[in-house]
Amino acid sequence: MKKETKKLDREVRTRIAPSPTGPAHIGTARTALFNYLFAKNPPGGGKGKFILRIEDTDKERSLQKWTDEVIEQLKWLGIEWDEGPDIGGTFGPYKQSQRAEIYKKYLEKLFTEDKAYYCFCTEEELENKRQEQMSRGLAPKYDGACTRLSAEIIKKNLTEKKPSVIRFRVENKKIKFNDLIRGDVEFDAGLLGDVVIAKNFENPLYHFAVVVDDFEMKISHVIRGEEHLSNTPRQILLQKALGFNTPIYAHLPLMLNMDKSKMSKRQGDVAVSDYHNNGYLPEALINFMVLLGWNPGTEKEIFSLSQLKKEFSVEKVQKAGAIFNVTRLDFLNGFYIREKDIKKLAELCKPYLKEAGLLITGQVSENTLEKIIEVSKTRMKKLLDIVELSDFFFKENLSFDKNLLKWSKMEDTDVKEALLLCLPDGRQATNKKSLGDLNPKKGEWTVQKIKEVLEDAAVEFNKQKNYPGKNRGFLLWPLRVALSGKQFSPSPFEIAEILGREKTLERINEAIKLL
RNA sequence: GGCCCCAUCGUAUAGCCUGGUCUAGUACACUGGCUUUUCAAGCCAAGAACACCGGUUCAAAUCCGGUUGGGGCCA
Helix, strand or coil, X not given: CCCCCCCCCCCCEEEECCCCXXXXXXXHHHHHHHHHHHHHCCCCCCCCEEEECECCCCCCCCCHHHHHHHHHHHHHHCCCCCECCCCCHHHCCCEHHHCHHHHHHHHHHHHHXXXXXXXXXXXXXXXXXXXXXXXXXXXXXXXXXXXXXXXXXXXXXXXXXXXCEEEECCCCCEEEEEECCCEEEEEEHHHCCCEEEEEECCEECHHXXXXXXXXXXXXXXXXXXXXXXXXXXXXXXXXXXXXXXXXXXXXXXXXXXXXXXXXXXXXXXXXXXXXXXXXXXXXHHHHHHHHCCECCCCCCCCCCXXXXXXXXXXXXXCCCCEECCHHHHHHHHHHHHHHCCHHHHHHHHHHHHXXXXXXXXCCCCHHHHHHHHHHHHHHCCCCCXXXXXXXXXXXXXXXXXXXXXXXXXXXXXXXXXXXXXXCHHXXXXXXXXXXXXXXXXHCCCCHHHHHHHHHHHHHHHHHHHCCCCCCCHHHHHHHHHHHHCCCCCCCHHHHHHHHCHXXXXXXXXXXXXXX
């Protein structure tokens, strides 16, 4: 289980190679992150390069819009690459669809050296053989029916346009390699069978294309998900057949569903855009993802991307898969939201408020918006939450059940009295100031003043009604509900200040009418 | 089914390489408390794990073997 730390004479070059067949997957983002961090701070020191390659060999399912999407999401996360798909063309092009000539060249080389051959077996034949092997308790493996076809038969089949694929002769031997995370790993390639590497000379398949691309792009370290671990031996064999160097491998633990299976769409959001759109902050997502499978060995667990660039090291990466626990992501996201500069946070919340039709340009001042967000932010797990949390600040009319106004065992009349006490003429009932007596023009409409007046009123109210003196809920709860229309909200002092005197009094009156 | 990988509180992990300082640390979550008009946030506290069996050793979470369990790949 030794992990070698070989000195590299080559430049460190890592890559991420997504297939643009759907929205960018969260697993792709995490793999990208680890590759990026590794390149930024390679074991031997110096600076490496991180490359973005687009694996769009599947022409039917690959769409430009998904390539654009992956780019957008990686940029959003702050993961930057040095080459590809449209920048820095030293080893380009960086899209597999544009590299057909390169693949063809190597495919031909394999053919001339008799390391690859045409296979004319049909899907059906293959499937039957597979079933038969499995029923006998054997590993399903290509039986080699076409390995030694005569030149005439091949020619005949080809001219007849019989469907064919290209297979690679997999040597019957043990393959050993050293994985940066897992140590020594050994496979018996004899169990593999000859693998299909291309549909034809124009259409290479995954195993072949990665091997060629990684070599041509001088990738030094292949850091990828554990699902590729068992693909590694056949790729190594291909490299050997082609005369390539084998890169250094590091297989990352998988991100798992709650039931420990590989993270999948069925059990929650897997697209980076899902998290982006719901208002997770990139810093939270980065921090969360990196801690899934890595930690510095200290008790520190809040990391910015730039700190990570200095502190990350592969040796500290776990071997076991990690469950993607949204609750923890929520905590981290809430933490970063609370930490955020209020102006920036307001900017980030705006789109959500606009989308919900709450924020109409020019209607609410920047200053007020910031106050609204300031009093709501401790309750936010994600940016989208701001909508539910603050809608009552923006609405003209509130609608809620009048019973919500009652604190403890209050009757309608009690509630009414409490609310009346906050109004300008409520003063009649007491010799203290009421809310309505505060004059905004004299700078009296502040949380501080409002709080003073209301606390006095609460004491007075309790005295009158013979309520337990310490419990201010008899006044404050009805007031808070009158102002927010909600069971849970910021304090009535904060709400009143933001709402302004006029609107505050209006809402109190509206509530009284309900009773 | 074959092959490969993995295994510390519910979750993420520290500790494992270099056995003793581990009556196993931290964070999230959960529970209780403080604060409090409410919900949050904050603070305090409590509960909670070395998968199992054997071996090596004076001593094992740590080293070795096996078992079990989980996962991945192969179509």
